[in-house]
Each structure stands twice: as structure tokens, then as C-alpha cells.
Amino acid sequence: MTPPSLEGLLRDGLAALGLALPDDAVRRLLAYLEALARWNRVYNLTAVRAPAEMLTQHLLDSLAVVAPLRRQLGWSDDAPSGVVAAPSMARVLDVGSGGGLPGVVLAIACPACAVTCVDTVAKKAAFITQVAATLGLPNLRGVHARVETLAQPFDVVVSRAFASLADFVALSRGCLAPGGVWMAMKGRVPHDEIAALPRDVEVFHVEPLSVPGLDAERCLVWMRPAAVDSP
Numbered sequence: 114m115t116p117p118s119l120e121g122l123l124r125d126g127l128a129a130l131g132l133a134l135p136d137d138a139v140r141r142l143l144a145y146l147e148a149l150a151r152w153n154r155v156y157n158l159t160a161v162r163a164p165a166e167m168l169t170q171h172l173l174d175s176l177a178v179v180a181p182l183r184r185q186l187g188w189s190d191d192a193p194s195g196v197v198a199a200p201s202m203a204r205v206l207d208v209g210s211g212g213g214l215p216g217v218v219l220a221i222a223c224p225a226c227a228v229t230c231v232d233t234v235a236k237k238a239a240f241i242t243q244v245a246a247t248l249g250l251p252n253l254r255g256v257h258a259r260v261e262t263l264a265q266p267f268d269v270v271v272s273r274a275f276a277s278l279a280d281f282v283a284l285s286r287g288c289l290a291p292g293g294v295w296m297a298m299k300g301r302v303p304h305d306e307i308a309a310l311p312r313d314v315e316v317f318h319v320e321p322l323s324v325p326g327l328d329a330e331r332c333l334v335w336m337r338p339a340a341v342d343s344p
Contacts, residue, residue, distance in 0.1 A: 119143060119168055122326075126173040129325040132180065134222060141221045141248045142172060148247065149212050152240050169326040175215035175273070177322045178298060179222045181333055182269065185294065188225070202227045202252070206267040208260045208285050209233075209275035213241050215298065216271075220245075220253035231256045231263065259284075266290035273298040278306040282314050282336060295336040302332050315339035 120143060127134060134142075149171070150164055186203050203226045207216030210230035220228040230241045230253070241255025256263070261284050270285045270293065282295055289295070295314075299306075307316050314336055322331040 119164060122165060122168055123172065126325040127176065130176055132176060138221050142218065144248055145217055145221065145244060146172060148244055171214050172218060173326065174324050174331065175218035176222060177324045177331065178215060178333060179219065181320055182219065182223065182296065203269065204267040204290065206231065206270045206288055208270060208272045208281065210241065211237055213244060215273055217241065217244055217253060220250050224252055227252050229254050229256055231258055231260050233259055261287065263288050268293050269296055271296040278303060278334060279309050279311065282310065297334040299332050299334055301330040303334065313339050313341045
């Protein structure tokens with residue numbers, strides 16, 4: 114598939130998602146896709162190889178959470194050219210980011226988010242650092258570490274195919290700022306995982322997602338710490 118075809122597929126997907134991103138963001142998304150495909154040939158960042166499939170299964174899948182994230186942060190995304198009206202930078206942590214999904218996509222589509230992508234594999238964190246420099250994304254950084262060793266607070270902690278919900282919240286609890294939330298990207302609604310969550314974690318919303326061109330169930334599981342009554 115030629116680059117113009119990929120751009121057309123991306124723009125069609127954005128339209129289906131109701132996202133109006135500026136041309137510069139579209140350019141960065143396509144440049145990120147190209148870098149992901151190039152590095153993938155050496156470092157195996159993703160099992161998906163075909164560019165069109167990568168665009169649908171990775172870029173559009175990640176872009177599907179942009180509007181829900183903006184709503185959760187209380188931001189307006191109806192400004193011209195998709196500029197988000199935000200009171201301040203929001204701190205977002207992408208746990209087990211791998212090749213930067215969804216972290217890089219969120220950094221591009223939400224410039225008012227300061228996105229940190231953490232991964233235990235050094236080459237994957239290095240890829241994020243390279244992407245941030247090449248694409249001119251000062252709001253993106255890659256960190257080579259285990260999430261449980263991080264000390265700084267984040268307003269939103271997100272994961273995509275990282276672990277069970279219980280493991281996700283257990284490992285990243287120390288990174289959650291007061292009033293912060295967890296955002297877990299899942300396939301079908303994980304009822305068993307929700308039931309296995311500890312009592313002090315509340316699922317306050319399960320949001321269905323529709324990814325253009327992807328015939329598969331997707332959802333977001335929103336969680337936050339909950340007060341637990343003493344016995």
C-alpha cells in the first residue's frame with residue numbers, strides 16, 4: 114500500500130471516530146507508523162507487519178481512546194483544528210508501552226498531555242525516545258524501568274494488553290496521583306478480571322469502543338481507588 118493510501122485510510126478512520134486532528138498531527142502519525150515498521154524489522158516491536166494492518170490494529174485502535182480520555186479530563190475537543198481547550202498539562206503514564214501504543218499516539222493527538230511510556234525492555238524505551246526526538250514531541254518520553262519503581266505521580270495510568278486488571282492496578286498504584294484514574298484498554302468486557310479486583314479499586318465505567326476497520330470487540334475499563342469501610 115502506498116503512503117497516499119495509508120494517509121487516506123488514516124483520515125477515513127479519524128472521520129469515523131469523529132476526531133478532527135490538524136494536518137501536522139496526521140503527518141506525525143504517519144511518520145510514527147513508518148518508524149514503527151522500520152524498527153520492527155530489527156527489534157520485533159509488534160507481531161503485525163503489514164502497514165495497513167498496523168494502521169488499523171495499532172493507530173486507529175489507540176486513536177479510539179482519545180475522545181474518551183479528553184472527556185475524562187474534562188477537556189473540550191470541539192475547538193477548530195482539533196485543538197484541545199485544556200487548563201493545564203495532564204500527566205499520562207503508558208505502562209508496558211512496547212512500541213509506544215497508545216502512548217505515542219496520545220502524545221501526538223493530545224499535545225496537552227505529558228506522556229511517559231515505560232517498558233522493561235531497553236530497546237523499546239529507546240525507540241520511544243527516538244520517536245520523540247525525530248517527530249518533535251517535547252511532551253513524550255520513554256523510560257526503561259519497571260513501573261513499580263517509578264515515583265512520580267500521574268493523572269491517568271493507561272495500559273493496552275499489558276496484564277490482568279488486578280496486576281495492572283497493583284503494579285502501578287504507586288504512580289497514581291490523588292484523584293487519578295486507571296484506563297485499561299481491553300477486548301471484550303473482562304468480567305472475570307473485574308470480579309478479581311481488590312475491594313479498594315472501583316470500576317466506575319466500562320466504555321465500549323468502535324475501531325474503524327476492525328471487526329473485534331474493544332472496550333475501556335475505567336478504575337479508581339475506592340474507600341473501604343473497616344469491618
